Amino acid sequence: MTCTFHLIRRHDVDAWAGSLSGLYGNLLKPSLDIILFTSQLSRSLGVRGTILLFLNYYATVRILRAVTPAFGRLAAVEARLEGEYRRGVGRVGRESEEVAFYDGGGREKDILSRAYLRLIRHVNSIYKIRIAYEWTEDYVIKYLWSAAGYGLIAVPLLFTRTKRSLGVQSDSSEAGRNRARDDAVAGRTEADAGGRLMYAYKDLLELAGLTTRLYTLISTLHNLPRTPEGQVNIDGSFEVRNVDVAIPSNSSGEASASSTPTSALVQDLSFVVRPNEHLMITGSNGVGKTAIARVLAGLWSPQNGAFASVHTPPNAHDHMEPSVFVVPQRAYMVSGSLLDQIIYPHTYPEFVKASRTVDELEDILEKVFLTYLPEREGGWMTKKEWRDVLSGGEKQRMSLARVFYHRPKFAILDECTSAVSSDVEGRMYESLKAIGVTLITISLRPSLTKYHTQLLTLNLDSSGPAQWMLSRVGTAEERMEINREIKNLEERLADVESWEARVKELDELLSAGGISSSADTT
Ligand SMILES: Nc1ncnc2c1ncn2[C@@H]1O[C@H](COP(=O)(O)OP(=O)(O)OP(=O)(O)O)[C@@H](O)[C@H]1O
Numbered sequence: 417m418t419c420t421f422h423l424i425r426r427h428d429v430d431a432w433a434g435s436l437s438g439l440y441g442n443l444l445k446p447s448l449d450i451i452l453f454t455s456q457l458s459r460s461l462g463v464r465g466t467i468l469l470f471l472n473y474y475a476t477v478r479i480l481r482a483v484t485p486a487f488g489r490l491a492a493v494e495a496r497l498e499g500e501y502r503r504g505v506g507r508v509g510r511e512s513e514e515v516a517f518y519d520g521g522g523r524e525k526d527i528l529s530r531a532y533l534r535l536i537r538h539v540n541s542i543y544k545i546r547i548a549y550e551w552t553e554d555y556v557i558k559y560l561w562s563a564a565g566y567g568l569i570a571v572p573l574l575f576t577r578t579k580r581s582l583g584v585q586s587d588s589s590e591a592g593r594n595r596a597r598d599d600a601v602a603g604r605t606e607a608d609a610g611g612r613l614m615y616a617y618k619d620l621l622e623l624a625g626l627t628t629r630l631y632t633l634i635s636t637l638h639n640l641p642r643t644p645e646g647q648v649n650i651d652g653s654f655e656v657r658n659v660d661v662a663i664p665s666n667s668s669g670e671a672s673a674s675s676t677p678t679s680a681l682v683q684d685l686s687f688v689v690r691p692n693e694h695l696m697i698t699g700s701n702g703v704g705k706t707a708i709a710r711v712l713a714g715l716w717s718p719q720n721g722a723f724a725s726v727h728t729p730p731n732a733h734d735h736m737e738p739s740v741f742v743v744p745q746r747a748y749m750v751s752g753s754l755l756d757q758i759i760y761p762h763t764y765p766e767f768v769k770a771s772r773t774v775d776e777l778e779d780i781l782e783k784v785f786l787t788y789l790p791e792r793e794g795g796w797m798t799k800k801e802w803r804d805v806l807s808g809g810e811k812q813r814m815s816l817a818r819v820f821y822h823r824p825k826f827a828i829l830d831e832c833t834s835a836v837s838s839d840v841e842g843r844m845y846e847s848l849k850a851i852g853v854t855l856i857t858i859s860l861r862p863s864l865t866k867y868h869t870q871l872l873t874l875n876l877d878s879s880g881p882a883q884w885m886l887s888r889v890g891t892a893e894e895r896m897e898i899n900r901e902i903k904n905l906e907e908r909l910a911d912v913e914s915w916e917a918r919v920k921e922l923d924e925l926l927s928a929g930g931i932s933s934s935a936d937t938t
Pocket of ligand 1: 681
């Protein structure tokens with residue numbers, strides 16, 4: 417029994433706790449080492465001690481099982497939320513120009529903030545659950561097992577009548593061993609502190625890297641060019657005067673003061689688009705058509721110093737709808753429901769606040785030939801990755817649906833119907849004009865010219881900026897009148913031959929009958 421007393425000591429108790437932790441960590445399956453350990457220990461503990469030991473195992477497992485949260489499910493939800501947030505950040509980064517054209521910054525910030533808050537709330541809830549769980553785990557494993565250990569140590573004392581003097585002797589030698597062990601622990605702790613300092617250095621380096629990244633982000637944001645001050649034309653026209661269109665030349669994006677003629681894509685551009693006078697901008701690839709759209713939308717500063725100006729019509733009084741709406745070349749689909757696609761960059765609460773209705777949206781879908789979509793996709797509130805679900809032509813028609821929804825005074829359409837068939841394209845253009853939207857279309861399709869009244873043609877010039885020419889297209893009535901006149905003249909030209917033949921006949925008659933012609937008489 418004395419032997420038992422020596423064998424079961426504090427470090428044995430610690431070892432049990434460690435083994436149990438390992439056992440629990442291995443999903444409660446008895447591992448080989450715990451079986452060996454228990455069998456060894458049972459020799460010293462006897463039958464009662466072993467039964468108590470197993471009862472303790474059982475109690476611990478039941479308690480930990482009862483308090484263990486579903487960590488697997490929590491981790492899966494965390495991964496999904498983090499994925500959603502990162503996908504959102506990636507989308508905005510990748511399609512930043514489209515978002516800027518739509519003026520959708522606020523909407524995107526709202527979407528990303530919501531995704532971030534959902535993630536952070538979930539992570540915080542995991543931390544809270546983890547604290548409660550780890551607290552319970554520590555208490556059960558440390559204290560329940562310590563208590564059990566001491567109980568087992570007491571077994572020989574409680575159930576035998578041997579002399580305690582032996583225990584006293586052993587105590588004094590035990591105290592010596594304990595001191596030695598404490599010294600060893602102190603030494604280990606110092607070494608451990610040194611190790612922690614090294615880890616702290618690594619953490620500091622990581623922190624410095626993150627700080628640099630943050631600094632770069634803040635200084636880049638700080639250096640961004642100020643959005644050009646919008647000048648408003650009270651008469652409601654869109655006016656561009658003496659503007660040089662050039663690629664922003666430095667990282668700060670400021671219009672280059674030394675903007676030489678060679679750096680400008682188009683030089684000294686001027687035109688006025690009055691309401692219902694539609695302008696088409698055409699020219700070969702890379703000539704600078706989209707660059708003009710960027711200047712018109714206020715993304716690039718107009719250059720040419722004080723001479724340059726871009727005047728836009730004033731926004732609506734309630735600021736709910738913009739006076740100018742841009743549909744970019746690449747169709748942009750926002751994350752959200754089918755309804756969100758049409759009302760973008762508005763949110764659903766804004767849609768409700770503006771008293772707009774689903775019936776209106778159905779009318780709009782009719783105008784862009786997408787009436788089948790809500791039924792096919794399972795309703796207006798269906799959420800999908802629309803970028804992948806809709807075809808190229810469907811995405812472009814959805815982009816045009818936004819113009820029908822927002823009804824701006826001017827719509828800048830940057831080759832946004834290139835994947836739509838010509839007849840459908842023409843009908844959509846007619847519908848837009850019918851609701852009073854003035855079009856500024858960028859296109860390479862000559863078939864679109866007839867929907868416009870002015871044509872701005874850009875011609876590439878290898879020696880410098882593109883040459884531009886503004887011409888009048890004419891209304892449909894004017895074109896019909898000209899056609900009528902041409903037909904009339906052609907009909908009259910067809911009679912020329914018969915008139916010539918008659919003149920010849922008359923000449924022959926005069927010469928044969930001796931009748932002198934009026935010309936001869938005179
Ligand atoms: N951000 C930029 N940085 C550098 N070069 C640019 C930038 N944006 C446009 N460019 C260049 O400016 C020129 C005009 O581009 P732009 O997109 O306006 O052409 P485009 O006439 O619209 O052509 P396309 O018909 O192919 O759409 C191109 O040579 C293009 O490479």
